[in-house]
Amino acid sequence: MAVGTFTVVPVRVEGVDRTTAGWAMSWAPVLGACVGAVTGAVTVAGTWLGLSGALAAVLGVGAAALLTRGLHLDGLADLADGLGSGRPAEGALEVMRRSDIGPFGVLTLVLVLVAQVLALGGLAEVSPWAAAAAAVVAGAGGRLAVTLACTARVPSARPDGLGAFVAGTVRAPLAAAACAVTALLCLVGLPHGAGFAALCAGAVVCGLAAAALLLRRALRRLGGITGDVLGALAESAGTSVLVVAAAGASWL
Numbered sequence: 037m038a039v040g041t042f043t044v045v046p047v048r049v050e051g052v053d054r055t056t057a058g059w060a061m062s063w064a065p066v067l068g069a070c071v072g073a074v075t076g077a078v079t080v081a082g083t084w085l086g087l088s089g090a091l092a093a094v095l096g097v098g099a100a101a102l103l104t105r106g107l108h109l110d111g112l113a114d115l116a117d118g119l120g121s122g123r124p125a126e127g128a129l130e131v132m133r134r135s136d137i138g139p140f141g142v143l144t145l146v147l148v149l150v151a152q153v154l155a156l157g158g159l160a161e162v163s164p165w166a167a168a169a170a171a172v173v174a175g176a177g178g179r180l181a182v183t184l185a186c187t188a189r190v191p192s193a194r195p196d197g198l199g200a201f202v203a204g205t206v207r208a209p210l211a212a213a214a215c216a217v218t219a220l221l222c223l224v225g226l227p228h229g230a231g232f233a234a235l236c237a238g239a240v241v242c243g244l245a246a247a248a249l250l251l252r253r254a255l256r257r258l259g260g261i262t263g264d265v266l267g268a269l270a271e272s273a274g275t276s277v278l279v280v281a282a283a284g285a286s287w288l
Contacts, residue, residue: 037052037056037057037060038064038066038067039067041060041064041198042067042068042071042104042179043067043070043071043103043104044102044103044104054201054202054205055205057186057202058205058206058210060202061182061183061205061206062183062206062210062211062214064182064183064214064270065176065177065179065180065183065214065218065221066176066217067179068176068177068178068179068180068270068274069172069173069175069176069221070175071100071103071104071175072171072173072176072274073171073172074099074100074103075097075099075100075171075175076167076168076171077096077168078092078095078099079092079093079095079096079156079157079160079167079168079171080092080160080164080165082160083160083164083167084164088157089156089157089158089160089161090153090154090157091157092157092160093152093153093154093155093156093157093160093167094157096156096167097149097152097153097156107267108267109148109149109271110264111264111266111267111268111270112141112145112148112267112268112271112272113137113142113144113145114131114132114134114137114264114268115132115250115265116140116141116143116144116145116268117131117132117134117137117138118132118257118258119140119253120138120139120141121138125259128257128258129194129258129262132262132264148272148275151275151278151279152274152275154282155170155275155279155281156170156171156278156282158285158286159278159281159282159285162285162286163228163285165227166225166228166285168224169224169225169227169228170225170236170239170278170282170285171278172221173218173221173222173224173225173239173240173277174243174275174277174278174281175274176217176218176221176240177218177239177244177273177274177277178243178247178270178271178272178273178274178275178277179270179274180218180240180273181247181248181251181269181270181273182266182269182270183206184206184211184214184215185247185251185265185266185269186202186204186205186206186261186266187204187206187207187208187211188204188207188208189204190251190261191203191204191255191259191261192260192261192262193254193258193259193260193262193265194260197262197263198266199260199261199262199263199265199266202266203260203261219237219240222234222236222237222240224236229288232288235280235281236277236281238284239276239277239278239280239284242280243272243273243275243276243280244273246272246273246276247269247273250268251265251269254268
């Protein structure tokens with residue numbers, strides 16, 4: 037279920053229940069790290085081929101979108117449209133259900149994708165390994181926000197859908213394990229220096245803080261999480277990690 041939810045890899049899922057869902061959501065950082073590894077590898081390969089950091093980053097970010105079917109980006113756009121509509125919870129959720137993307141969604145997607153490309157491209161110009169490591173950490177940190185949003189006391193905004201199925205399924209030990217795994221993944225920055233590894237850890241904290249603010253807003257406006265909210269959390273946290281890492285790398 038984790039592979040099928042967070043990647044485009046075709047899998048067969050049978051006998052899924054809420055216990056399985058909890059385990060799947062706890063594996064989210066690992067799947068995010070795998071997607072991030074591909075993003076970093078494509079970006080590094082682009083720089084080795086002589087592309088500029090920004091252009092190589094475009095290919096890396098595009099690869100990530102392909103590997104996830106763009107579902108997280110779609111969720112981000114839908115949530116932006118829902119929150120931007122100014123409607124009460126039911127009306128906002130109805131806007132989010134629509135298949136089209138409105139002006140708030142388009143603007144949010146453009147800003148987020150530009151931020152990802154420029155941050156990753158800047159890291160690639162600092163060091164190919166810095167770009168690869170930051171991509172891995174951003175992938176893990178972004179999906180850790182999803183794991184934490186599926187812990188207890190976070191309700192679902194709807195009685196059905198992915199949000200209702202996974203809401204409250206991640207137990208505290210699994211959430212702690214996911215946090216520990218993400219912290220360990222920050223060590224991939226060590227080849228670029230201990231300071232950069234520490235920067236990656238700090239960037240994850242900043243990313244989770246940004247996701248927490250977005251989650252708080254979604255809970256107040258919608259009353260709970262949906263699949264779109266989870267996708268938006270992954271993208272907002274992952275983007276924040278890249279931006280903080282890029283900003284800090286220039287000072288190391």
